[in-house]
Amino acid sequence: MQATAYTYDPETRSGSVLLDDGTPVPFAADAFDAGGLRLLRPGQRVRIEVRQDAAPAGPPTITLVTLQTF
Template identity: 55%
Template sequence: MSRLEGDVQATVATFSASTRSGTVLLDDGRSLSFDAQAFSKSSLRMLRLGQRVVLRVVDGRVVAINHIALPLD
């Protein structure tokens, strides 16, 4: 499978409020992790399991995440 790049939608699978990191499931079933740095690019204070999000992936790594109705930039 090719390396994922660009802006994609996903579903929150896990989120830790203490570390501000977690994982998302892409629509094709792949799982990606995101760290506090990616989460800090959003205007959100938390994520809930099952929430739809949009994320930016560069070199296979999530660099930004936000609520699906909000912009990444």
């Protein structure tokens, strides 16, 4: 799935992305670390992998954030 980097805190290595419909979804440090990135800037196009949590109406949990390559 693709998204756009929205926020990123280098101290906590966590942040959020915007899905293509404009929905913000947070990600934790473990998802950032899984992607092998060192820095993320708002506006960068990223590829994310998600795991849908047990609550069907809840937001997805991002398990990986990495740069989108074409």
